[in-house]
Amino acid sequence: MISYITRYTNLSSKRFLLHPKPQKNELLSSWLVRIALAHHTMPWSFMNMHFPEYQNIVFSRDVDIWAPESFVDKLAWKSGFSSEDIFTMTLRSYEGYLLERVRLNGPNFFISPIIPRKRRNLGYGQKYCPFCLQEDPAYFRKEWRLSFYTVCLEHKIHLLDRCQNCGLPVTAYKFKREQGFVQCYGCGWNLSKEGNLTIASDEELARVSRLMKILEKGYVLIGGKPVYSIAFFQGLHQIIKIVKHFGLAEPDNIDGILGKAENIIFNLQTEMKKLLLQHRICPSHLTQDMEYIPFYFWQVEITM
Ligand SMILES: [Zn+2]
Numbered sequence: 548m549i550s551y552i553t554r555y556t557n558l559s560s561k562r563f564l565l566h567p568k569p570q571k572n573e574l575l576s577s578w579l580v581r582i583a584l585a586h587h588t589m590p591w592s593f594m595n596m597h598f599p600e601y602q603n604i605v606f607s608r609d610v611d612i613w614a615p616e617s618f619v620d621k622l623a624w625k626s627g628f629s630s631e632d633i634f635t636m637t638l639r640s641y642e643g644y645l646l647e648r649v650r651l652n653g654p655n656f657f658i659s660p661i662i663p664r665k666r667r668n669l670g671y672g673q674k675y676c677p678f679c680l681q682e683d684p685a686y687f688r689k690e691w692r693l694s695f696y697t698v699c700l701e702h703k704i705h706l707l708d709r710c711q712n713c714g715l716p717v718t719a720y721k722f723k724r725e726q727g728f729v730q731c732y733g734c735g736w737n738l739s740k741e742g743n744l745t746i747a748s749d750e751e752l753a754r755v756s757r758l759m760k761i762l763e764k765g766y767v768l769i770g771g772k773p774v775y776s777i778a779f780f781q782g783l784h785q786i787i788k789i790v791k792h793f794g795l796a797e798p799d800n801i802d803g804i805l806g807k808a809e810n811i812i813f814n815l816q817t818e819m820k821k822l823l824l825q826h827r828i829c830p831s832h833l834t835q836d837m838e839y840i841p842f843y844f845w846q847v848e849i850t851m
């Protein structure tokens with residue numbers, strides 16, 4: 548029986564009684580919900596009782612980005628896991644690898660926004676794989692918030708970003724009855740049900756796998772030279788803007804856009820020359836509005 552507490556007990560100085568182990572690549576929000584459910588308490592109430600200093604704050608923000616150091620440290624003390632283990636579950640752990648700074652109010656390129664408002668999410672940034680959610684324990688993966696992570700590498704299907712029954716975005720800390728957080732809070736649909744799924748192509752699977760490897764290793768070879776992952780993703784983001792702006796791929800097809808952009812970045816010299824000849828692209832488009840210009844971009848400009 549899950550308790551819907553209206554009068555809060557202050558448990559600020561108490562440790563958690565139960566501490567479910569963080570799963571591989573689990574998102575912090577997912578783990579927090581699982582801890583609350585282990586204590587038979589609704590996540591929102593549970594957080595208010597244990598963190599009265601953050602009354603109604605934890606889930607009213609994108610906690611996977613927000614989680615300040617003091618919150619992470621207190622979670623570590625309450626759960627017995629290290630602050631490092633807990634920080635790894637946040638999207639801020641991508642800082643320095645995917646992008647320079649992960650901001651609470653974005654935009655954060657390659658991280659999809661969830662837009663929390665009035666105790667629910669309005670953004671479709673929390674993707675999921677129904678088959679992964681059938682596993683025990685069910686949990687949400689960190690990479691499901693990455694915009695380029697469009698397919699499940701294990702189950703080889705396209706990820707979903709909404710309830711298949713009513714179309715609402717995923718709000719993991721909110722659910723209707725007792726089936727837990729893999730349930731749509733709006734209609735009760737179990738998100739782990741297969742419904743209508745589409746098979747991912749080999750090309751899409753290979754691309755997502757390649758991009759994840761770059762992120763995990765922290766570097767990639769471009770033209771035989773090592774490039775830090777952060778510089779690679781900064782460059783990829785810029786090329787994606789060019790692909791979108793000049794209509795080099797279908798506008799709503801994220802996989803098509805990524806595929807085109809990835810091909811350009813790995814063959815920058817030849818592809819940029821082609822673009823200069825075939826489209827109204829100037830060398831300056833390559834670096835326009837960029838805060839940091841990766842060195843491999845400068846090398847292209849010099850040779851053109
Ligand atoms: Zn899966």
Ligand SMILES: [Zn+2]
Pocket residue numbers: 710711712713714715731732733734735736
């Ligand atoms: Zn629904």
